[in-house]
Each structure stands twice: as C-alpha cells, then as structure tokens.
Amino acid sequence: MHQTSDWWAYDGTLNAPVAAALRGACSCGWRAAALHPLDWQEVAAEGPDWYDTSGPEADWDQHITDVEQRTVPVPEDVIALLAQLRARLDTLATDAPLAALRAVAALEYPVAEAARTAACNARALDQPWDTIATALGLTEPDTRTRLHRYARRP
Incomplete structure (x- = not known):
C-alpha cells in the first residue's frame, strides 16, 4: 500500500x-x-x-x-553574510536574472573548494561519524553522504 x-x-x-x-x-x-x-x-x-x-x-x-x-555554531558574521548574500541574490534573480546566474556561477567553485577542504579536514580529525553527524545536525547516513559528496573534486 x-x-x-x-x-x-x-x-x-x-x-x-x-x-x-x-x-x-x-x-x-x-x-x-x-x-x-x-x-x-x-x-x-x-x-x-x-x-x-x-x-x-x-x-x-x-x-x-x-x-x-x-550542533556546532556558525559564526554570527558568517550567518549575517549568508543572509545578506541570499537576499541580494533573490532580488537579483528577479530584477536581473542573467546577472544572478553569473553571480551564482562565480560562487560555485569557491563554495565547492571550501566544502572539499572542510570535509577532508573534518575527517582528518578522526572523530566518529556519529559525533560529526551530531555536530552538523544530520543523521549519520546523511553525514556520510554529504561529506563524501563534498570531498569529491569540484
């Protein structure tokens, strides 16, 4: 059923x-x-x-x-920057969608590279998967999937 x-x-x-x-x-x-x-x-x-x-x-x-x-706290200045970026991209997507696409494209590589570095460094800490999962607020299988995805070269 x-x-x-x-x-x-x-x-x-x-x-x-x-x-x-x-x-x-x-x-x-x-x-x-x-x-x-x-x-x-x-x-x-x-x-x-x-x-x-x-x-x-x-x-x-x-x-x-x-x-x-x-979970591990995200620094307040990063939260503020992300909120500001999200608001600006939302406005840009409506007002100038091609400019928004260029901005998103410009972010893809640095975000992927930061994710790869962070994933590799997190695993290098040699902490158990359940500890990492708790810190990220995810289930253990979701954590493994995410970190493996991030660790792939952009």
Whole structure:
C-alpha cells in the first residue's frame, strides 16, 4: 500500500487506514512521544488546511531546537553574510536574472573548494561519524553522504 506523511490521507477513504492521532516526526527518524488525538468531525467541518496541528508542530519545533543546540555554531558574521548574500541574490534573480546566474556561477567553485577542504579536514580529525553527524545536525547516513559528496573534486 502506498504511504504518505499527509495525515489527512488516512481518513478511511478507499480502504485507507483511519488515523486516530497525530504525532510530530522528522526526516531524521525522530518521532515524538506525544500523540495528539484527531477529531475527524472537526477536520470535515474546517478542512485539513485549517485543522489545528499546533501540538505536533510544537513537538517538532522542540526537536529542531534540541538538534540545533547540539550542533556546532556558525559564526554570527558568517550567518549575517549568508543572509545578506541570499537576499541580494533573490532580488537579483528577479530584477536581473542573467546577472544572478553569473553571480551564482562565480560562487560555485569557491563554495565547492571550501566544502572539499572542510570535509577532508573534518575527517582528518578522526572523530566518529556519529559525533560529526551530531555536530552538523544530520543523521549519520546523511553525514556520510554529504561529506563524501563534498570531498569529491569540484
């Protein structure tokens, strides 16, 4: 049977299972302990887009906060520069898309080279994969994939 994370699809239609509760979940595999009862009459009255999912969303927000607290911090000046660059590129993509493409092309090599150097240096620290994964806020398989991808020559 096809599965989806769209909770509203589990309403019993076409022999689909009927969900009794909602629970926060993350692509990293985390699942919240709390179950939030689902009122299908309220869903029918309000529609799935208006149904109150704040309980599982709050659980997920707390999970993300917990993950971020365990990660290696990015220096504030780098965060500010990235935000400024993103805003400028977004504007440029609308106002002057060809200039935006040139700017993105100019960034590709230095970003790839910095990623390769950082990935190689991170592995040279000889830390366990789970330690690196925690520092990056990723699962261990995602961390391995990312570092291997970064380590390839640009």
